Every structure is written in C-alpha cells, then in structure tokens.
Amino acid sequence: MLNELLRSHDGVITLAQANRAGLSRQSVHQRVNAGAWRRCARGVYFVDDRPFTDAARIRSAVWSFGECAAASGLAAAWWHGLTRFAPDVVEVTVPRSSSGRQRDGARPRRRDLAAADVVERRGLRVTSLPLTAIEAAVRGRGNRGLMDRALQGDSTLPQLWTAHLRNTGRHGSPAARILLRAAADGAHSEGERILLKLLRAADISGWRSNVRLGKYVVDVLFRDARVVIEVDGWAFHVDQTTFHSDRTRQNAIALNGWQVLRFTWLDLTEYPEQVIATIRAAIRA
Structure with missing residues (x-):
C-alpha cells in the first residue's frame, strides 16, 4: 500500500497519509533521520530514492499548505497539460482563513473557491480547467495561448465565461475579460x-x-x-x-x-x- 501510494504520488507523502498507510510518527521520523525520506515542509516528505520531478515539486508545494489547498495559475495549467513547462514558483490557492505563509518556491493566494472550481487530478487538488485557463492565460506575456488550448480541448467558451463571472474581482480578472471577449466574434x-x-x-x-x-x-x-x-x-x-x-x-x-x-x-x-x-x-x- 505504501509503495503504491508513493508511486502514484510522485514520491511525495504527507504525515497523515503515512499514518493511514500504517506508519507511526516515530517510523516517519526514523526514515527522515536515516536519510531515506526528505522533509519538504511540515508534515510533507519526499522519498529520496527517485528524481525530484516537477510533479513532485508542485505536489509537495500544494500539500505544504494543507488539505484545503489547490494548485492554481500556471502550476495548475501544467498539471492539466495546457503547457509543457512547469513554473519555477508554484501558485497555491488557500482558503481566506488559512494561516499558511509564503514559502520558497511557492506563492499562496487567499480566496475561497466554489466547489465547481476545484477538481482532483492524480490525487492533487487543482483549479478546474475553465478557471485555470482564464487565470493562467493572463500570467504574463506568452501565456495567452493557454486559453486557446483549453478551447481546443474539452472546455467551451460559455464554461470559461461562467468560471470567470463566478470569480470576478480576483487578480487578473480585467485582463481575462478582454481575452474572453477576444475569443468571441469581436x-x-x-x-x-x-x-x-x-x-x-x-x-x-x-x-x-x-x-x-x-x-x-x-x-x-x-x-x-x-x-x-x-x-x-x-x-x-x-x-x-x-x-x-x-x-x-x-x-x-x-x-x-x-x-x-x-x-x-x-x-x-x-x-x-x-x-x-x-x-x-x-x-x-
């Protein structure tokens, strides 16, 4: 069970997951002390017998902010397959009530997402494809094509508009509205x-x-x-x-x-x- 969990989670595991797999807190600390596991953040570990991939980096960054955190922005776009390149800094959306602080390699955004705007992909919470597409597209020059790739796939323009209107007032909202209008006949x-x-x-x-x-x-x-x-x-x-x-x-x-x-x-x-x-x-x- 533990090996399957590590395989499907890119070698990343939380303390809670390890406990559910039958490992005690002491057993986890012993693995860390022996150098078999690496501590990424409080309660988040990486089994150091494999490469620390982009997937492992993003997963550990999101999990370091707790169970209610979700990858968003360009990190979510990479997770959904909209872009080939994972961002250097992982954007993580956390609830407004969260007390998590910014960490190296991760940038938290505090907001409360609707249930329709969060999905689970490969065991990780990420923003839904429509919301991801409109948010990642305005994360700097060169990313506007991400929205187009979403439209070529399973997303529709009405779905993107719905996600946008459900999240008005967020960072990048005005620029996203311009892109959505541009994707229409105008x-x-x-x-x-x-x-x-x-x-x-x-x-x-x-x-x-x-x-x-x-x-x-x-x-x-x-x-x-x-x-x-x-x-x-x-x-x-x-x-x-x-x-x-x-x-x-x-x-x-x-x-x-x-x-x-x-x-x-x-x-x-x-x-x-x-x-x-x-x-x-x-x-x-």
Missing part, C-alpha cells in the same frame, strides 16, 4: 485595430485598410508590393466552416498574384515585433 475587428496601430507605430506606409479586391474585402492591402494581410480573430478557435471559407478566400486571392499574410489576434498581441518583421520582409521582396 476579436477580428479588435485584431484589425491592433494591426493598423502596429503599422503606424512602425512607420510603415503604402497600405490601405478594408479594400475591395475582386469579390472580397481584404483587411490590409499593399498595392505596389502586391501583399495582402488578413487578420484572424483568435489562434485556432474557429469552426470548420469558417476555416474552409478563409482558405478558399486566401487561395482565390493568391491565384490572382497576391502574397497573403495571415496573423491571429494572438500573433498581434504576443509577438508584434515578429509580425512587423514579417510584413517588412514581404513588402521589400
């Missing part, structure tokens, strides 16, 4: 405005916006360079009909001798320098 027009702003800021001229080209109206056109720029509302959050229509439109424009560049809302907001560099290269070719 993202395309907002993406166009961002693109035009980037072009003006980069002092790029020779373009016109919303120009008719044959039977289509294109977002931005460089007539002399024969370059067309099209803006997609989000990254991959499009239905199959829209995807097919956009590609048919792009092929028709390209067959008439125009080079077509496509940028998503995420490209424009996360990688504006790369967008401008691509446009400069195209109009100079």
